[in-house]
Structure formats: structure tokens, C-alpha cells
Amino acid sequence: MFLTAGFPEPGLDEELAMAVLDAGADILEIGFPFSDPLADGPLIQRASKLSLENGTTLEKSISLAAALRKKTEAPLVLMGYANPVYHMGYPVFADRVSDAGVDGVIVADLPMDESGPLRDELKGKDVSLIPMAAPNTSDARLDEIIKTGSGFLYIVSMTGLTGDAFEAEAPWRKLARIARDKGSLPVCVGFGIRNGDDVVRAAREADGVIVGSAVISAIFRGLEDGREAAVENAADLVRELASALEMEYPFV
Amino acid sequence: MTSPVRMPAERGFFGSFGGRYVPEVLIPALEELENAFNDAVADKVFNGALNTVLADYSGRPTPLTTAMRFAGARTSFVLELKREDLNHTGAHKINNTLGQVMLAARMGKERIIAETGAGQHGVATATAAALFGLPCAVFMGVEDIARQALNVERMRLLGAEVIPVESGAGTLKDAVNEAMRDWVRNVADTFYVLGSAVGPHPYPVMVRHFQSVIGIEAKKQFLEKHGQLPDVVVACVGGGSNAAGIFYAFLDDPVRLAGIEAGGTGDGPGRHGSSLGLGSPGIFHGSLSYILQDDDGQIVTAHSISAGLDYPGVGPEHSSWMTSRRVEYFRVRDESALAATSAFTRDEGILPALETAHAIAWIGESAADLAGRKILLCLSGRGDKDMEILISRGAQV
Numbered sequence: 001m002f003l004t005a006g007f008p009e010p011g012l013d014e015e016l017a018m019a020v021l022d023a024g025a026d027i028l029e030i031g032f033p034f035s036d037p038l039a040d041g042p043l044i045q046r047a048s049k050l051s052l053e054n055g056t057t058l059e060k061s062i063s064l065a066a067a068l069r070k071k072t073e074a075p076l077v078l079m080g081y082a083n084p085v086y087h088m089g090y091p092v093f094a095d096r097v098s099d100a101g102v103d104g105v106i107v108a109d110l111p112m113d114e115s116g117p118l119r120d121e122l123k124g125k126d127v128s129l130i131p132m133a134a135p136n137t138s139d140a141r142l143d144e145i146i147k148t149g150s151g152f153l154y155i156v157s158m159t160g161l162t163g164d165a166f167e168a169e170a171p172w173r174k175l176a177r178i179a180r181d182k183g184s185l186p187v188c189v190g191f192g193i194r195n196g197d198d199v200v201r202a203a204r205e206a207d208g209v210i211v212g213s214a215v216i217s218a219i220f221r222g223l224e225d226g227r228e229a230a231v232e233n234a235a236d237l238v239r240e241l242a243s244a245l246e247m248e249y250p251f252v
Numbered sequence: 253m254t255s256p257v258r259m260p261a262e263r264g265f266f267g268s269f270g271g272r273y274v275p276e277v278l279i280p281a282l283e284e285l286e287n288a289f290n291d292a293v294a295d296k297v298f299n300g301a302l303n304t305v306l307a308d309y310s311g312r313p314t315p316l317t318t319a320m321r322f323a324g325a326r327t328s329f330v331l332e333l334k335r336e337d338l339n340h341t342g343a344h345k346i347n348n349t350l351g352q353v354m355l356a357a358r359m360g361k362e363r364i365i366a367e368t369g370a371g372q373h374g375v376a377t378a379t380a381a382a383l384f385g386l387p388c389a390v391f392m393g394v395e396d397i398a399r400q401a402l403n404v405e406r407m408r409l410l411g412a413e414v415i416p417v418e419s420g421a422g423t424l425k426d427a428v429n430e431a432m433r434d435w436v437r438n439v440a441d442t443f444y445v446l447g448s449a450v451g452p453h454p455y456p457v458m459v460r461h462f463q464s465v466i467g468i469e470a471k472k473q474f475l476e477k478h479g480q481l482p483d484v485v486v487a488c489v490g491g492g493s494n495a496a497g498i499f500y501a502f503l504d505d506p507v508r509l510a511g512i513e514a515g516g517t518g519d520g521p522g523r524h525g526s527s528l529g530l531g532s533p534g535i536f537h538g539s540l541s542y543i544l545q546d547d548d549g550q551i552v553t554a555h556s557i558s559a560g561l562d563y564p565g566v567g568p569e570h571s572s573w574m575t576s577r578r579v580e581y582f583r584v585r586d587e588s589a590l591a592a593t594s595a596f597t598r599d600e601g602i603l604p605a606l607e608t609a610h611a612i613a614w615i616g617e618s619a620a621d622l623a624g625r626k627i628l629l630c631l632s633g634r635g636d637k638d639m640e641i642l643i644s645r646g647a648q649v
Contacts, residue, residue: 035551036426036551038433039275058548083534083551109535114272134275134276137276137280
């Protein structure tokens, strides 16, 4: 489950995170905002913009992770774009996320070819740099991506942005199958997954399913009725997705 | 255009700047583009066709005009103007868009997209797309659409769809974001014509290559006219395409190269467009280069009176030229550019673009140091597009 740090406001982000974990989310992705989020659709763009307006920084996002670490054992993953990390400095960033108890990092615009320096810093701290693959990624490149990555493989479900329509029968399935056959990294699929149907269909080819824009959307809708409704909406969505999975796959 | 292309190192690094910092989904497209570009520039047929289009359609070679009066031209120093303003559509932008759209056609792409700030690159892309019969969509910030109604209508007249960008501040950087997002969604059949020497590899080298015709011609013309190379070559720098295009021919020569950035209204954050002079290295729009950013690595909005310099980043090759000290970079403020526009127009009978006026102003301000020198200026575009700003700012018109 993906949430943006500092969204909809500092403090409420932590409450939301605990609510979605309590509702059944296994892993929490904490988005640190960036002014120019290239891979994101309108919903996460809006959340990032609000978060920045609330004064959220990479530093504060890491602090949120540290605060959550005190309350939960669930894996915590930081997700965002390269420049705030580059600007903080890779060694400093690696120190901070490690101290905060973060398990993994996803950087949307740091493909394998450019991720070496950050990867090396994180490796020393036992934090995963989680790689991404797209439906148009070649087999040879997928091999390299898996070899250089750690944590899990994040497969982007379509050539699109976060929040675009999920395509259950799209080429990502073939990619996921190839990746799972290699067996060295668990495979999670994300982008566009918004309801129980999507989750069930995605889970057929993946070890995990990542939901972002749908929960951001639930929060936005809830906010119209206040903070509590926002938290409740997010938790409801997680419960709905978790029970859809449980119905389909009772024994895991 | 027969000079060899000096390629950056692997993955598009010029020294420590450049690279390919994009979501994974764009990597295959950039690899495909890089291969197609390398293939095209080695192909006599492609180069011949490009040369023909540049000559017959855009009017190349553009002339080298000797300045008559400005700031002591002819009396104190020699100033030669490389007249990119005389290109079809009125600026150097068309050199790049014709090259890229021809490459798109060669690759079998079915749709052209582009970003634009003030609309110059949008018009040049829409023009090239019209020439080659390809549908074209241009992303433009809502703020810019409001400020540049004339260019919006020009693009529409050329058959392009102008797509308003509301995200961010609704200016050029947001238009680039939205064009890249469109490319992510339509990566198989769409060609993204990027307008400056910025972005992920191979864009910086590709744009510089298509613009290098400026320097190749100017060098030959200057030698024919003066029997020697210029002492100084001057160009304005936003993303840096016209500057890269003219500097490139002189890199190995004993020639001083000066790039002029937008000094805006001052050196404080949000007041200028001087990524090289006042920024720091960072990752933005797909490459590692000097950018304008805050303490958290968020991109800071640029400001310049000239839309073409109003961008918080600069091409990675310029960053490498600055750190290796091959090129010197200076900044000139809005007021100086405005004053230079008026003076230059009166002195020379040529109305320069406000972008170019920054380079002109620097020559004026440096006149004492430049005494006795032979100067080559890239007159990157004409200023008709800026008339409304000139009038509203009370320039002497």
C-alpha cells in the first residue's frame, strides 16, 4: 500500500499508515514528494503537491518511517524520485534510511544503468534498492535488472502512469512469469490496480500487489467529510482488497 | 553537415553530466532512438535529404551579417552576426525540429509530440510535422497559453493540437513533464521532439548535432570574410541548444566561448534562469546537470523576461564545458536585455529575440574588454514574438 508522506497533512499521514497496516496491508510504501513526478498520474501528483505545500521534505519522510518503525514490524519502503536523494547525498541518505529502519528504497527515475552508486551505498547498510521493470523491458535487460536488484521486483503493469487503467491481460503477465521462473526475487505488480477484481487478477501472476492511486483517491474522497472519514476510507479499501484476495486464495 | 559527431561516453555522459535518469518504461524507447539516430547520421541519404530541406525549406545557409554600429561595432571591434533569425519560422529551433521529425518519419513513428514554453519550439515542431504530414500534439502550460495567444493560434493553423498543461506552475518545465508522461503512455508509436539540448541521452547529443550546422556554417563564413577565426563566440543559454550548436565547431580551436544565461531580476531563488551560474548539480528531466533547486532537492521555478531562457535546467554538455572551463558563462538581467534590444534594433535594423538580447547586452557591457577583437554572435532568433512584452515594458519602440 502506497501513501504519500505529509499527505494530506503531517501527523495524519502516520495515522493513515497505521490504519492501512491494521486493515491488512503487508508492506507500506512511503512516498517522499518531488516537484516534478514524471511517472505519476494526476492523483499522486496532487498528493505530492499538497505534501510539498505542507513543507514535507525527504528528511521528514524518513522521520515518518522512523516513527512508524517504532510501532510496526511491517516492511517499510521509501519511494520517490532521484533528485532529493542525490541532493542529500547517497552516503547520507543510506545512513538515514538505515537508521530509520527502512527495509527498501524505490527510485522511479533511477534505472539500473544509473543506480550503481546508490545501490552500493545501500548494500553496505542492508537496505534493498528495489528495481522496476516495465512491459516493454527486454528479456536480456530483465535478467540484469533482477541480478542487480534486491528486495523484490516491481513490475509496472502497463506503459503508463500511476493511476492509469490496469490491464489484466497485458504483456506484464509474461514478464512476471519469466521473472518468477528465475526465482531469485519475489515479484510485485503495481500501477492502476484499484479494486478487488484487479487485485485478484494481478495476484495470479505475482507474489504481491501494489496499490497507490486508489488509496490516495479514497483519502481525497474521505477528506470531504473530514479526517476520520479519510482514514476510514483508506482502511475500508485495504479491507476490501484483502478480503477479495482471501476469498480467491484462502491458503497462502 | 558532414562533420563527425563527437559522441558522449557510454549512456550519454559528458564528463560526469548527462545520463538517462528516466522511468524504466522509457529506456527501450531511448535505446531505439539512440540506435536510429546513430544509424541516420551515418547515412548519406538521410544527411543529403536533411541538407536539402535545410536549404530549400528553411533557407540555409543563413548569412553572416557584419554589425554596423552597436556598442562600437566596426570602430572598436568587429561583430559578426550569425543570422539564425532568418530561418523559416524565425529562429534556430527549426534546425532541430526538421532533423528530429525526419528521424521520426524514418523510424516509422506515427505521431509527433513536443513541449513548448513561449511557443517557438512548438511552432517549429508543428511546422516540421506539417511538412512531413505527421499529426502533432504540443504541450503548453496554461500560463504560457495565456501569454502567447498568437503562437497558440499559429500552431493550430499548422494543424497541431495544443494541449494545455495545468500541473505545476503551468510553464515550460511542466510542459516537459506532461510531454514525457504522454510519451510514457504512447511510447510505441510516438516520437517526442525535445526542443533543447537537455533531457535523457540521446537528446542532448542529438539536439546539439542538428544545431551544429550553425557553427559549421559560421566558421566557414567567418574564415572567408576575415581570413581568421573569431576571437570570441557568444550565444545565449537557456537549455543551451543554439549555444551548443555554434560552440561545437570551435571546441578545438583557440577561440574564447561565452554563454550568457538569464540573470532575471536578481540572484535570489525564483528570480533568474542561471542554472550554471547560480545552480548546483542535480537530476532533472532525465539527466544529471546543473539545475535550480532548494535545500530538499525540489526544483525551483526559474524567471526570465525571455520565455526561452525561463527554465530551471541546462543541457549536460554545458555543465561539462563549465566545469572543464572550456566555456565561460555569464548572466545578464532582464533590464539589460531590454535595453540592448532597443539599442541593437536601432543601431542595426534587426529586432533580436529577447533571448538573443542577453548575449547582445553582454557584448555591450564587455565592450571595453572586447576592444580590437573579432566577435561572432549567434543571433538565435527574431524578436517579433516579443513585441507585446516590449510594449508593456516600455521599451523604446
